[in-house]
Amino acid sequence: MTGTGEYAGEFVRLEVADGVATLRLDRPKMNAISFQVQAELQAAAAEATASPEIRAVVVYGGERLLAAGNDVKEMAALSYPEMIERSAGVQAAITAIAQIPKPTVAAVTGYALGGGCELTLAADLRFASPRAVFGQPEVLLGIIPGAGGTQRLARLVGPSRAKDIILTGRFVDAEEALAIGLADRVVEDPYAEALAWAQQFTKGAPYALRAAKEAVDRGLATDLATGLEIERQQFAAVFATEDARTGMRSFVENGPGKATFEGR
Incomplete structure (x- = not known):
């Protein structure tokens, strides 16, 4: 590839x-x-x-x-x-x-x-x-x-x-x-x-999109409690990305939907 x-x-x-x-x-x-x-x-x-x-x-x-x-x-x-x-x-x-x-x-x-x-x-x-x-x-x-x-x-x-x-x-x-x-x-x-x-x-945040999709797909394959744990882990993980900081800072300063994400 x-x-x-x-x-x-x-x-x-x-x-x-x-x-x-x-x-x-x-x-x-x-x-x-x-x-x-x-x-x-x-x-x-x-x-x-x-x-x-x-x-x-x-x-x-x-x-x-x-x-x-x-x-x-x-x-x-x-x-x-x-x-x-x-x-x-x-x-x-x-x-x-x-x-x-x-x-x-x-x-x-x-x-x-x-x-x-x-x-x-x-x-x-x-x-x-x-x-x-x-x-x-x-x-x-x-x-x-x-x-x-x-x-x-x-x-x-x-x-x-x-x-x-x-x-x-x-x-x-x-x-x-x-x-x-x-x-x-x-x-x-x-x-x-x-x-x-x-x-x-x-123009989206690719790691957030990836985490959201994985949480839904993996959660559907298991029980609710395990699905919620998958979601919790994915939710916490995206805080390691630069895009999360960019997105939340943009929201506070400019309102929703105005962030420019770099995919990092």
Whole structure:
């Protein structure tokens, strides 16, 4: 990894402009998530994490769709022992996106199915077009979601709604996705909206943003008392940053929202 924000795989690349990285899937014609794409997602996530030039990330699959799912032809050829060896990597690719310690948003223009839906679940927010379609249709193939769908979807929309979506394999349109919390906004141009949302963090305090995201994510994985302890530790830790001193001094002297953070 270069730490400069530069990454270009065959099917996944980072495009950085003004502090915001677009993590772009581009595997014609349906952005099927193959094992190679999974490896490239991990590499792109590592670069987005390492680069101080990147303050926020937009996950995007182009004007037509995010991703129509994992590469079924590739998976169909595997035996049980072979999938045992591969399954950790299937999850690791999506987990790498979830663990980017910066604000992330998925821009969903069309289909986000199977592994594509799981990829959106790894982002902090999901902005969808009115034509977006979400789903975890794996049961219709005789398998189940394997890259976090059973876990992240249940945590996002609740277990009963997640079971309905996963057990039936049905599609969820943008209107329903918004109603149940699977989508956060429905707009005509989700990519432009996602870029605008991400842009606000280029002037933010990166260590505070990182601490806040980690406190939420780690806290959700445990009980309330442990979550509160995670929050307490993260709260105290940001007082070691120059940005905390800058931000609080600016608030006292000039009021809220006027601090200039240096990322230190």
